[in-house]
Amino acid sequence: MLKVKAGDLDKMGLLFERYHRPLYGFLFHMTYQREASEDMVQQVFYKMLKYRHTFTGTGEFIHWMYSIARNSLKDQGKRKKLQMQQEGVEEMADRLPGGTIPDEQLERKQAKLELYKAMEKLSDDHREVLTLNRFQELKHQEIAQILNISEVAVKTRVHRALQELKNIYTNTER
Amino acid sequence: MKCEEYEALFAGWIDKELTPAEQTKLEQHLTDCAGCREELAAMQQLWDVMGEVKTPEPSDHMRVKFQAMLDTYKESVEDKKGSFAGIKDQLNRLWQWQPRWPLAYSLAIVLISFGCAYLFFNTGKGSKQDEQLKELTSQVHELKQTMMLALLENPSASERIRGVSYTSEIKHADKEVIDALLATLNNDPNVNVRLSTLDALSHLASHPEVREGLIQSIVQQDSPLMQSAIADVMLKLQEKKSVKSFRELLKQKNLDPGVKDKIKQTITQLI
Numbered sequence: 001m002l003k004v005k006a007g008d009l010d011k012m013g014l015l016f017e018r019y020h021r022p023l024y025g026f027l028f029h030m031t032y033q034r035e036a037s038e039d040m041v042q043q044v045f046y047k048m049l050k051y052r053h054t055f056t057g058t059g060e061f062i063h064w065m066y067s068i069a070r071n072s073l074k075d076q077g078k079r080k081k082l083q084m085q086q087e088g089v090e091e092m093a094d095r096l097p098g099g100t101i102p103d104e105q106l107e108r109k110q111a112k113l114e115l116y117k118a119m120e121k122l123s124d125d126h127r128e129v130l131t132l133n134r135f136q137e138l139k140h141q142e143i144a145q146i147l148n149i150s151e152v153a154v155k156t157r158v159h160r161a162l163q164e165l166k167n168i169y170t171n172t173e174r
Numbered sequence: 175m176k177c178e179e180y181e182a183l184f185a186g187w188i189d190k191e192l193t194p195a196e197q198t199k200l201e202q203h204l205t206d207c208a209g210c211r212e213e214l215a216a217m218q219q220l221w222d223v224m225g226e227v228k229t230p231e232p233s234d235h236m237r238v239k240f241q242a243m244l245d246t247y248k249e250s251v252e253d254k255k256g257s258f259a260g261i262k263d264q265l266n267r268l269w270q271w272q273p274r275w276p277l278a279y280s281l282a283i284v285l286i287s288f289g290c291a292y293l294f295f296n297t298g299k300g301s302k303q304d305e306q307l308k309e310l311t312s313q314v315h316e317l318k319q320t321m322m323l324a325l326l327e328n329p330s331a332s333e334r335i336r337g338v339s340y341t342s343e344i345k346h347a348d349k350e351v352i353d354a355l356l357a358t359l360n361n362d363p364n365v366n367v368r369l370s371t372l373d374a375l376s377h378l379a380s381h382p383e384v385r386e387g388l389i390q391s392i393v394q395q396d397s398p399l400m401q402s403a404i405a406d407v408m409l410k411l412q413e414k415k416s417v418k419s420f421r422e423l424l425k426q427k428n429l430d431p432g433v434k435d436k437i438k439q440t441i442t443q444l445i
Contacts, residue, residue: 004374009248016240038236115223134224158185162217
């Protein structure tokens with residue numbers, strides 16, 4: 001990224017290759033909408049180009065990338081949220097393997113579907129921290145940097161998020 | 175320690191980020207506390223199910239879109255530099271051209287007038303004076319011509335029109351001037367420049383090559399304004415050879431209907 005900042009804009013292509021997948025994953029779990037997520041990936045990369053002078057190089061590139069992505073999410077935000085959730089569940093249900101499958105797998109499929117539904121009902125903060133921790137497989141310390149909170153706060157938030165998720169999950173199961 | 179305090183370690187436990195000391199501490203508590211054990215197990219299960227969640231892959235055209243975006247962005251950055259350089263360039267040209275020609279022109283005229291006065295007062299009458307006068311006149315003429323040609327290359331349309339208008343001052347237009355005017359007539363992007371060029375050329379119609387050039391130009395004009403103007407000129411000159419070119423023009427599909435009528439009329443009048 002420092003090279004991009006120095007004017008070598010082609011290096012942005014390299015960064016795109018390396019990071020567009022995880023970035024897309026993060027945005028997808030935050031919105032549950034494929035196209036909107038793709039648009040936002042594009043937007044984030046555009047912002048990184050445009051504001052490349054603000055990259056200081058003191059922190060990791062991905063922390064900077066995620067903070068830009070979070071801002072985009074905030075901008076995009078809440079107005080579309082309801083319709084997104086509706087589409088999201090259907091989207092996910094479609095993506096789960098179907099056809100004739102043994103009971104056990106059926107159960108797991110059911111469990112996953114329930115989980116998706118539960119994830120969607122989580123508050124944004126909690127879904128965010130779980131997405132980063134579980135799906136993006138980032139360490140607590142890294143999440144702390146992205147969210148700009150302490151590491152202890154991250155751990156507490158992960159715990160609270162799991163508790164909330166568990167409550168929603170068990171409630172919908174019955 | 176109370177259960178709540180241990181809970182801070184839960185997140186670390188399931189993510190396997192605990193230090194060995196923390197781990198033993200938690201394990202000890204878990205053997206004693208069924209509540210925490212149960213809660214942690216439930217969380218671990220949830221965590222495992224989450225691990226099976228697959229994140230969808232982004233589609234391939236995202237890469238294409240990104241590349242397009244990057245390219246456009248690069249172009250816009252270069253454009254900024256480019257347009258800046260362009261302005262600088264034009265400024266430079268302004269400095270170079272604007273003062274140079276008029277200045278040279280005025281200076282030359284001043285010198286020539288001095289020269290004339292000198293000749294008038296100091297040398298005797300007769301053929302020698304006439305000869306020198308003639309020479310000077312031809313020099314002025316040449317100067318005008320050079321200036322006109324230079325103005326025709328100017329990026330500003332109004333400057334080019336000014337250049338075209340100089341032709342009226344050139345009494346004996348030579349081939350170079352006519353060629354430059356015909357090129358302007360056929361290629362200038364600005365319709366007003368072309369119109370005034372046509373006007374200037376119609377005054378030079380005594381030259382056969384001008385007539386020839388005008389006839390050839392008929393099919394090259396795509397603006398209805400130019401097409402009807404050129405028809406007027408041909409009618410005025412009573413140029414019968416142009417009929418063939420007009421017929422050719424009539425074959426063009428996107429010809430303006432008004433122009434079509436006018437050209438048909440012109441043809442009947444010419445024949």
